[in-house]
Amino acid sequence: MAETPRLRVQALSQIGISHVPPQFIQQPENRPVPPIKSLSTIDIPVIDLAGIDSDRSDEIRNEIGRVCEEWGAFQVINHGVPVRLLDDMRNVGLTFFHDLPMEEKLKYACDTSAAATEGYGTRMLAGAGDDAVLDWRDYFDHHTFPLSRRNPSRWPHFPPQYREVVAEYADQMKLLAHKLLASISQSLGLVASSIEHAVGEIYQNITLSYYPPCPQPELTLGLQAHSDFGAITLLTQDDVEGLQVLKDGNWIIVKPLSHAIIVLLSDQTEIMTNGKYRSAIHRAIANSSKARLSVATFHDPAKPKIISPIADLISESCPPRYRAVLYSDYVSSWYTKGPEGKRNIDSLLL
Numbered sequence: 091m092a093e094t095p096r097l098r099v100q101a102l103s104q105i106g107i108s109h110v111p112p113q114f115i116q117q118p119e120n121r122p123v124p125p126i127k128s129l130s131t132i133d134i135p136v137i138d139l140a141g142i143d144s145d146r147s148d149e150i151r152n153e154i155g156r157v158c159e160e161w162g163a164f165q166v167i168n169h170g171v172p173v174r175l176l177d178d179m180r181n182v183g184l185t186f187f188h189d190l191p192m193e194e195k196l197k198y199a200c201d202t203s204a205a206a207t208e209g210y211g212t213r214m215l216a217g218a219g220d221d222a223v224l225d226w227r228d229y230f231d232h233h234t235f236p237l238s239r240r241n242p243s244r245w246p247h248f249p250p251q252y253r254e255v256v257a258e259y260a261d262q263m264k265l266l267a268h269k270l271l272a273s274i275s276q277s278l279g280l281v282a283s284s285i286e287h288a289v290g291e292i293y294q295n296i297t298l299s300y301y302p303p304c305p306q307p308e309l310t311l312g313l314q315a316h317s318d319f320g321a322i323t324l325l326t327q328d329d330v331e332g333l334q335v336l337k338d339g340n341w342i343i344v345k346p347l348s349h350a351i352i353v354l355l356s357d358q359t360e361i362m363t364n365g366k367y368r369s370a371i372h373r374a375i376a377n378s379s380k381a382r383l384s385v386a387t388f389h390d391p392a393k394p395k396i397i398s399p400i401a402d403l404i405s406e407s408c409p410p411r412y413r414a415v416l417y418s419d420y421v422s423s424w425y426t427k428g429p430e431g432k433r434n435i436d437s438l439l440l
């Protein structure tokens with residue numbers, strides 16, 4: 091059954107409220123405070139992937155290894171994904187959110203009784219209690235790989251090219267994820283296929299997040315702090331600032347860099363690499379003047395897959411640091427308990 095329009099954040103924003111409703115107000119310790127001045131000049135690293143398949147491959151791999159260890163997050167440029175496609179994805183997304191009337195958008199409403207169902211939604215933690223703080227965000231989630239779970243009839247029919255753009259975007263992001271997982275494996279001294287082999291068949295979801303203007307952005311969050319639960323996330327943001335990554339206890343703004351792609355290591359990569367590379371904690375903040383759109387492409391294991399530290403990284407002097415976990419158990423715990431920092435991955439520490 092479709093939800094009523096007032097439950098979408100965009101509808102709240104459009105009626106011009108001057109105060110955010112209480113369910114959206116974060117605990118004081120979670121509210122966005124301006125970043126510490128001395129640190130606001132630090133940017134997440136940018137890696138130029140030009141030459142990754144040829145002359146510069148060793149140099150690039152070493153650099154990827156260094157930033158995976160230090161940050162778990164970085165931006166890539168010259169990544170091979172056509173710039174035209176990045177623009178198209180953003181344009182069809184904004185057209186859907188801005189130009190389709192709410193009653194039409196609600197025809198795509200996702201099933202709120204289950205977690206991570208495909209479609210148009212606003213409340214991420216379906217299983218969390220009624221007292222959970224809500225995010226200042228609406229989203230559209232698409233199941234894109236494997237092809238057996240792809241059903242474009244559930245995706246927006248407006249604008250007309252929407253579904254075609256998502257399909258091409260899914261292909262291109264999968265190729266880039268493949269390239270990056272190979273380099274990340276090699277940066278650990280493993281063969282290129284190691285991490286992909288440990289992940290198994292890749293399950294890919296694409297989530298468009300739409301953050302409407304917010305009357306009191308200092309009290310809310312567009313998306314609460316979390317690390318993603320899969321293997322690797324490839325994120326694009328538009329030119330409106332909002333994404334922050336936690337580094338050494340400080341929130342660092344990821345400044346929009348035109349046509350760059352943000353790489354976020356996720357929890358299963360932390361487990362597979364036995365903690366050598368950590369997943370990145372990140373959040374999105376709201377702002378009072380401009381709507382913001384991001385597109386996150388998640389690459390995850392299949393639900394029945396068991397994830398554990400890769401055997402070649404384990405030795406007597408380097409014992410496993412994480413318990414093996416059934417991926418579906420990991421995901422259900424994330425959705426029912428909530429991300430809250432790294433509580434889910436920390437529960438697997440040996």
Ligand SMILES: O=C(O)CCC(=O)C(=O)O
Pocket residue numbers: 297299313318325327332333372373374383384386
């Ligand atoms: O909007 C953003 O920049 C972050 C989105 C995100 O973290 C997610 O969808 O998991």
Ligand SMILES: [Fe+2]
Pocket residue numbers: 316317318372386
């Ligand atoms: Fe995320």
